[in-house]
Amino acid sequence: MRKVETLTIFIILAAVLLCGALLGHLLLANAGNGRLAWLLDGAAIALVAIVSVGVFSPNSPIFGAVISGRRIGDRVMALTFDDGPSPDTTPRILDILRDAHVHATFFVLGKHAERHPEIVARICGEGHEVASHGWGHGLLVFARPSAFKHELQRTAEILIACGAPAPRLFRAPHGFRGPFVNRVAGRLGYRLVGWSKGVFDTALPGANIIAQRSREAMRPGAILLLHDADGNGDGDRSQTADALPAILESMRERGLEAVTVSELASRQNPPRFSWKRGLIGLGAVALVATLFFEKSSGGLTSTLAVFAGLNLGLIGLAVLANLISIALKASLWKVCLETIPERPSVRFIHVLSAVFVGFLLNSVFVARAGEVARAVVLRRRITRQSGLQLPLGAVAGTIIAESLISAAILVSILVVAAFLVPGLPPVLAHAIVALLVLVLAAAAVILVAASRTRRSATVGARGRTPGRREQQVRDRVSSLARDLGNGHRVMRHPGAAAVAILAGLGSWFANLAAIWLTLLAFGIGGHAFAAACLVFAVSNLVGVVQLTPGNLGVFPVAVAVTLAHGFGTDRALGISFGVGLQAIEVALGAGLGLLFLAAEGLSFADVRAASVRESGATPARQPAPPDSSFALGE
Known part of the structure; x- marks a missing residue:
C-alpha cells in the first residue's frame, strides 16, 4: 500500500x-x-x-521502543542508507566510504538484494552493517501481522544467502508503523530504528542542498537518513553519492565519528530524570486536586451539567465557521506569497497545510513557535516541487505582512462594533485600545528594524575600504533586506491588497460567527452577539503572548473573567464556555495539524528541530502583531 x-x-x-x-x-x-x-x-x-x-512519527515510542539517537554523549553519529542496493549508486557510495575509512548502516530491501546479491556481499565484506527495510517498500500501517512476519523472514533469508549475518535492525518504510509492527519484529529479534534527520534527498534538490541539510543535522547521536536506491522504481539517487564527500568532510570538521547504528545504540546513556515528565505529573496532580475542590464545592457538578446540555448542532456549525476562518486566513497568506517576484507557484492546499502544522506547534510550545514552523514547512514543500529554495526572509516578510493586515482589519472591526453593537460593556473600549497600541508598537518595531537593515546594507564605513569579512556581512544584510522587502510587496499591488483585505475580513467574520455560535450552544443567549464581540477582542489580546502551550488554562480563565465582568455570567458557565471554545480550537487545529504533518512526510521532531534552527538563523524575527488564538491561524 x-x-x-x-x-x-x-x-x-x-x-x-x-x-x-x-x-x-x-x-x-x-x-x-x-x-x-x-x-x-x-x-x-x-x-x-x-x-x-x-x-x-518514526521515533514515537507509543507502540514500542525505537532507536532514535537520543541520550548519546560521545561524538559519534550514524550514516544510514535506505532502499538499496542499486547498481548505479550503491557502489559509488561504497567507494567513497572505503576511501574515507568510514562504516555505515544499509537498510536493504529484499527485492533489491535478490537482484544484486554481489552488492550486498560487498557491503558486508567492507565492514558495513546490513539491516532490513522489508521486502517491497510497502507501508505497514494496515498490513496483516502474518504478512509482515513473512516479509521480514523472506528478506532475512535473502540477506543471509548473500553472505550477510542475520539482520537485527529494521526500519519501516517512511517510518509509518501499525500497532503490531514493534511486537512482531521484536519476537523475531529485531530492534526498530528511526532517524533524527531526513534530508529529503529523494526529492533531488541538488548535491549542495543535500550536504547543507546534512550539516545542519549533525550532532552527537544523530542518525542521518539517506537513500542509495528508489524503493518504488528506478529513481536517480546519484545526487546522494555526489553529496557524500562533503558530508564526510563536515563530520570530520565537527569532530564527529561515523559508526553503525548498532554501535550508536550501544553507547546510549541510561535515562535520566525527565523534568518534562515530572511537570506533566505535577500537572496531573494539580488537575486532580482542582477537580476534587470543584466537586466538593459543587462547581464540578454545574460545569458537567453545562457540557451535558450542549447544543451539538450549533457546535458543529461553530467548527465549520472556524474551518472557514482558517481557510480564508490561508488565502490571505497565499495572496501575500504570490506577490514575491520570481517565485515558484504555490498551491492553496500546501499553504493550508503549513498553516495547520504551524498551529500544531503553537498548541504544544510557547512563544508562538508555529510562526517559524509554517515558513519551514512551506519552503520545504516548494523546494520539493520546483527545486527552487524560496528565501526565508521573503517568507517571513509575507507572514509579517499578513499579520499586519489581519491586525489592522481586526482593530477596524472592533471599532465599528463599539459604535454599532448595542449592549457592549466599557471593558471593550479598553481591549480595543490595548490592541491598537500593540498593533502600532509592532508596526513601529518592524519599520524601525527594516529601516536599520536597509541602512546597514547601503551605508558603508567612511574613509576606508571594508574588509572581506565586513563585506560579507553587508552582503548578507543587503540580501535579507531585499528578501523582507519582497515579502511586503502585497502593499504595493492594489489588486492583491484588495483581495487580501477581503480574505482578512471574511476570516475575522467567520471567527466571530464561530464564537457567537459557541455562546449560543452553551446557552449564553442574552446579548450573545455583544458577548461574542467582547470574547473576540479578549481572545486576540490574550493570544498575543502565549504563557502556556496553546494558552492552555489561561484562555478559559480570561474568557470567564471577561464574561463575568461584562455581563455577569456565572463563573462555572464562563469557564465551561472557555474550555469548550479552546477544545474546539485544539480538536480542529491540532488534529488536522497532525494529519497534515503526516501528509508532508515529516515527524514532529523534524519540524521542531527545523523551526528552532531557522528561528536562530533568522536575524529579522519580529514580535507578532495581535492575532486570534481561536482562529487557529498562528
Whole structure:
C-alpha cells in the first residue's frame, strides 16, 4: 500500500470513529448519561491523536521502543542508507566510504538484494552493517501481522544467502508503523530504528542542498537518513553519492565519528530524570486536586451539567465557521506569497497545510513557535516541487505582512462594533485600545528594524575600504533586506491588497460567527452577539503572548473573567464556555495539524528541530502583531 492510499484510509477510519463517538454521545445524552457521553467524546479524540502520533512519527515510542539517537554523549553519529542496493549508486557510495575509512548502516530491501546479491556481499565484506527495510517498500500501517512476519523472514533469508549475518535492525518504510509492527519484529529479534534527520534527498534538490541539510543535522547521536536506491522504481539517487564527500568532510570538521547504528545504540546513556515528565505529573496532580475542590464545592457538578446540555448542532456549525476562518486566513497568506517576484507557484492546499502544522506547534510550545514552523514547512514543500529554495526572509516578510493586515482589519472591526453593537460593556473600549497600541508598537518595531537593515546594507564605513569579512556581512544584510522587502510587496499591488483585505475580513467574520455560535450552544443567549464581540477582542489580546502551550488554562480563565465582568455570567458557565471554545480550537487545529504533518512526510521532531534552527538563523524575527488564538491561524 502506498502513501496516499494509507493516508486516505487512515483519515476515513478516523472520521468514522469520530462520527461513531458523536452518535454514541447523542444516544447517551438522550438517555440522561451526559457525563458518560462527554467521556466517550474525549476518549475517541484522544485515541485518534495517540494513534496518529504512534503511526506517523518514526521515533514515537507509543507502540514500542525505537532507536532514535537520543541520550548519546560521545561524538559519534550514524550514516544510514535506505532502499538499496542499486547498481548505479550503491557502489559509488561504497567507494567513497572505503576511501574515507568510514562504516555505515544499509537498510536493504529484499527485492533489491535478490537482484544484486554481489552488492550486498560487498557491503558486508567492507565492514558495513546490513539491516532490513522489508521486502517491497510497502507501508505497514494496515498490513496483516502474518504478512509482515513473512516479509521480514523472506528478506532475512535473502540477506543471509548473500553472505550477510542475520539482520537485527529494521526500519519501516517512511517510518509509518501499525500497532503490531514493534511486537512482531521484536519476537523475531529485531530492534526498530528511526532517524533524527531526513534530508529529503529523494526529492533531488541538488548535491549542495543535500550536504547543507546534512550539516545542519549533525550532532552527537544523530542518525542521518539517506537513500542509495528508489524503493518504488528506478529513481536517480546519484545526487546522494555526489553529496557524500562533503558530508564526510563536515563530520570530520565537527569532530564527529561515523559508526553503525548498532554501535550508536550501544553507547546510549541510561535515562535520566525527565523534568518534562515530572511537570506533566505535577500537572496531573494539580488537575486532580482542582477537580476534587470543584466537586466538593459543587462547581464540578454545574460545569458537567453545562457540557451535558450542549447544543451539538450549533457546535458543529461553530467548527465549520472556524474551518472557514482558517481557510480564508490561508488565502490571505497565499495572496501575500504570490506577490514575491520570481517565485515558484504555490498551491492553496500546501499553504493550508503549513498553516495547520504551524498551529500544531503553537498548541504544544510557547512563544508562538508555529510562526517559524509554517515558513519551514512551506519552503520545504516548494523546494520539493520546483527545486527552487524560496528565501526565508521573503517568507517571513509575507507572514509579517499578513499579520499586519489581519491586525489592522481586526482593530477596524472592533471599532465599528463599539459604535454599532448595542449592549457592549466599557471593558471593550479598553481591549480595543490595548490592541491598537500593540498593533502600532509592532508596526513601529518592524519599520524601525527594516529601516536599520536597509541602512546597514547601503551605508558603508567612511574613509576606508571594508574588509572581506565586513563585506560579507553587508552582503548578507543587503540580501535579507531585499528578501523582507519582497515579502511586503502585497502593499504595493492594489489588486492583491484588495483581495487580501477581503480574505482578512471574511476570516475575522467567520471567527466571530464561530464564537457567537459557541455562546449560543452553551446557552449564553442574552446579548450573545455583544458577548461574542467582547470574547473576540479578549481572545486576540490574550493570544498575543502565549504563557502556556496553546494558552492552555489561561484562555478559559480570561474568557470567564471577561464574561463575568461584562455581563455577569456565572463563573462555572464562563469557564465551561472557555474550555469548550479552546477544545474546539485544539480538536480542529491540532488534529488536522497532525494529519497534515503526516501528509508532508515529516515527524514532529523534524519540524521542531527545523523551526528552532531557522528561528536562530533568522536575524529579522519580529514580535507578532495581535492575532486570534481561536482562529487557529498562528
